[in-house]
Amino acid sequence: MxxxxxxxxxxxxxxxxxxPLTTLMARGWELQPEFDNDGRLxxxxxxxxxxxDGFVDALRVKSETDAAAIRMDRAGGKVWEREGDALDVLxxxxxxxxxxxxxxxxxxxxxxxxxxxx
Numbered sequence: 428m429x430x431x432x433x434x435x436x437x438x439x440x441x442x443x444x445x446x447p448l449t450t451l452m453a454r455g456w457e458l459q460p461e462f463d464n465d466g467r468l469x470x471x472x473x474x475x476x477x478x479x480d481g482f483v484d485a486l487r488v489k490s491e492t493d494a495a496a497i498r499m500d501r502a503g504g505k506v507w508e509r510e511g512d513a514l515d516v517l518x519x520x521x522x523x524x525x526x527x528x529x530x531x532x533x534x535x536x537x538x539x540x541x542x543x544x545x
Contacts, residue, residue, distance in 0.1 A: 435490045436468050438513070447517035451475075480526040481507075482506075488513045496520050504535030 432527065440450065458473040473486040480499030488494040492515035498506050509519050524531040
């Protein structure tokens with residue numbers, strides 16, 4: 428007897444995960460699902476642009492144990508980054524202060540890769 432495959436994103440509809448997702452959407456995040464050729468959810472990504480400061484926050488979730496988030500300044504410098512468990516990354520994003528908050532990270536720790544053009 429075979430069992431039905433479990434959805435790797437089922438955790439998102441559980442109580443602990445839905446709260447940070449709804450909080451991010453209420454704060455202006457745009458979340459986009461990405462599907463494989465068979466129509467199954469492969470990952471979802473999200474972003475928020477801070478118009479007044481020029482910062483961008485981005486999120487990528489591949490599974491319950493594989494997620495990443497980043498904040499970049501207007502010049503493409505990385506000022507904050509987290510990887511790991513999706514629920515941890517989501518909660519850290521919710522707790523991340525707005526760029527204009529005195530407690531927000533500002534030190535550039537790296538630059539985003541530049542797109543090569545011929």
